Amino acid sequence: MPVPGKIIHVSGFLTVGILLLVILLSVQGFISFKRRSKNKNKAETPDWSIPTLDAYADSTSFFHNWDPAAKIGSLFPYCFLIISLKSPFWCAIALIVSIFSIFFSNIAWQRGLRRLAAMSGFLLMFLLIVPFSSPARQGETVLIFPLLQSLPFHLSGFLLALTIVLKAFAIALMIEPMLGTSSLPLTLQGFSRLGLPQAIIQMILLTHRYIFVFQQEIIRMYLSMRVRGFTARTDLATMRTMGNFLGMLFISSFDRTQKVYEAMLCRGYHGIYPTFALPQTRIRDLAKSGLWILLGILLLVLDRVVPVLPL
Amino acid sequence: MHISDGVLSVTISVATYALTLAGTALSVKKVRDESLPKIAVVTSAFFVASLIHLPLGPTSVHLLMPGIVGALLGPAAFLSITVGLFLQSILFQFGGLTALGANAIMMGVPALTCGFLFKWIRGSSRMSNTLAGALVGGLGTIFAAVLLAVFLFTSGEDFLGVAKFALVAHIPVVIIEAAVSAFTISFIYRVKPEMLDWKNF
Numbered sequence: 001m002p003v004p005g006k007i008i009h010v011s012g013f014l015t016v017g018i019l020l021l022v023i024l025l026s027v028q029g030f031i032s033f034k035r036r037s038k039n040k041n042k043a044e045t046p047d048w049s050i051p052t053l054d055a056y057a058d059s060t061s062f063f064h065n066w067d068p069a070a071k072i073g074s075l076f077p078y079c080f081l082i083i084s085l086k087s088p089f090w091c092a093i094a095l096i097v098s099i100f101s102i103f104f105s106n107i108a109w110q111r112g113l114r115r116l117a118a119m120s121g122f123l124l125m126f127l128l129i130v131p132f133s134s135p136a137r138q139g140e141t142v143l144i145f146p147l148l149q150s151l152p153f154h155l156s157g158f159l160l161a162l163t164i165v166l167k168a169f170a171i172a173l174m175i176e177p178m179l180g181t182s183s184l185p186l187t188l189q190g191f192s193r194l195g196l197p198q199a200i201i202q203m204i205l206l207t208h209r210y211i212f213v214f215q216q217e218i219i220r221m222y223l224s225m226r227v228r229g230f231t232a233r234t235d236l237a238t239m240r241t242m243g244n245f246l247g248m249l250f251i252s253s254f255d256r257t258q259k260v261y262e263a264m265l266c267r268g269y270h271g272i273y274p275t276f277a278l279p280q281t282r283i284r285d286l287a288k289s290g291l292w293i294l295l296g297i298l299l300l301v302l303d304r305v306v307p308v309l310p311l
Numbered sequence: 312m313h314i315s316d317g318v319l320s321v322t323i324s325v326a327t328y329a330l331t332l333a334g335t336a337l338s339v340k341k342v343r344d345e346s347l348p349k350i351a352v353v354t355s356a357f358f359v360a361s362l363i364h365l366p367l368g369p370t371s372v373h374l375l376m377p378g379i380v381g382a383l384l385g386p387a388a389f390l391s392i393t394v395g396l397f398l399q400s401i402l403f404q405f406g407g408l409t410a411l412g413a414n415a416i417m418m419g420v421p422a423l424t425c426g427f428l429f430k431w432i433r434g435s436s437r438m439s440n441t442l443a444g445a446l447v448g449g450l451g452t453i454f455a456a457v458l459l460a461v462f463l464f465t466s467g468e469d470f471l472g473v474a475k476f477a478l479v480a481h482i483p484v485v486i487i488e489a490a491v492s493a494f495t496i497s498f499i500y501r502v503k504p505e506m507l508d509w510k511n512f
Contacts, residue, residue: 046363046364048359048362048363050362050402050403051402051403076408079316079409080321080324080325080409082316082317083316083317083319083321083324083409084321091317114404115403116404118404118405119313119315119405122313122314122315125473125476125477126318126470126473130469130470130472130473132472133469133471133472133473134468134469134472135469157469160467164315164317166317167316167317168315168316168317168318168407170317171316171317171408171409172315172316172404172407175401175404175408179401197339199339199344199347200335200339200394202347202351203347203350203351203354203390204351204394204397204398206348206351206352207351207352207354207355207358207394207395208355208398209355210351210352210355210356211359211398213355214355214356214358214359215359215362217359218359218360218362232366234365234366234367234368236490238366239487239490239491239494240494242491242494243491243493243497243498244494244495244498245363246360246363246374246491246495247494247495247496247497247498247499249356249360250360250379250383250495250499250506251499251502251503251506252356253356254353254383254503254506256352257349257353258349260348260349260352261345261349269348271344
């Protein structure tokens with residue numbers, strides 16, 4: 001059985017402090033949740049807004065002036081280099097690189113924050129569970145909280161969870177400079193030039209176009225349910241209503257498919273959308289890509305050679 | 312639950328990406344060329360449906376719908392789910408871009424399995440279709456949760472606790488998913504039963 005190297009008994013005073021902090025944060029979260037649901041009732045429909053990925057595509061920056069194919073071709077492998085990192089320190093450096101990238105891409109930082117908020121629940125699960133459930137390692141530091149003697153807090157588990165959070169944040173923030181700095185058709189054309197089949201590209205474009213149509217449709221359908229007195233609850237009646245609601249949505253989407261396809265044929269569709277802009281990869285774009293890949297490799301080498309705070 | 316970046320090991324991320332690309336290529340081959348725009352339109356409807364949250368006590372859950380997607384799209388389900396998850400990842404950050412392969416397999420494989428299971432057991436009465444809908448709705452979610460647990464566990468033994476928690480957290484979702492799927496399939500059976508025959512694609 002592995003023996004911990006250092007056992008720290010956390011004092012009752014500190015534990016109460018941590019508990020108070022957690023309670024305060026939960027209360028604040030609950031209040032803001034309540035406030036939001038109050039606003040939701042006022043708005044009659046829940047928040048079904050869909051962000052526009054390329055809202056900032058018309059600006060100009062280091063990332064905007066980078067050919068999409070070269071940009072994706074280097075930033076996408078860079079993301080895989082980031083997930084290969086092991087030490088929390090170098091993951092934090094990667095996160096700083098991402099924060100600077102958002103800053104230099106002239107994209108509102110709130111967009112980055114929204115991405116981080118979207119995955120906070122999933123990552124919180126790791127931060128709360130992994131330190132208590134990770135297996136004991138020889139010579140590691142263990143924290144024992146009062147009343148939780150049988151559930152030691154493994155510092156190595158906490159560092160692992162922290163590494164995951166840092167990597168997830170670093171990559172999520174890179175999505176904005178990678179995919180939000182060119183218009184969606186140009187970005188997808190970049191994917192196509194990297195070898196993704198045209199059929200898939202066309203599907204993504206069309207799906208993206210129609211989610212906004214169906215978004216309007218569900219808002220309209222939901223409003224008509226609300227004026228008939230519908231309120232969502234945790235009961236069978238709500239599930240029946242929502243089941244019918246989804247059934248109607250899918251039926252109208254199936255009905256629409258034929259009409260959409262025929263309308264596309266009438267406008268000369270023959271399997272691909274014509275594109276008017278054909279960006280070319282210049283030496284400058286390739287130089288940027290090379291630099292970025294080098295940065296990723298440098299982070300990986302430093303992570304392996306100088307593993308600060310290794311697990 | 313969508314797996315975010317940084318959780319899976321590089322090996323699992325790359326391997327699942329390769330499998331997803333192969334699955335998508337196979338799915339594209341299986342459907343007729345003229346069906347691709349149609350599948351795209353239906354995918355948009357599934358995408359929007361996944362935005363809807365149902366209340367569950369003090370919190371709320373959104374529907375995963377692998378069972379319904381499989382029952383309605385059959386062999387095209389994998390393609391539809393991969394495209395939908397790609398858009399969810401880049402628009403909302405629901406699921407990491409490097410974990411897209413794992414997320415697509417986690418939802419796509421249950422959808423395909425449930426699709427064929429639904430076709431096999433649905434029978435010809437409204438009751439049997441409703442029951443088959445409930446079964447594939449629930450089973451699809453269970454299958455997705457098990458795959459999530461497997462992906463987490465194979466990425467490191469540290470994640471065993473999270474894998475167990477994720478499995479338990481899916482139990483209420485399974486019940487809601489089964490009930491809503493039953494009502495949805497029952498509604499479609501009454502209004503437009505030919506949609507359950509996969510003939511559109």
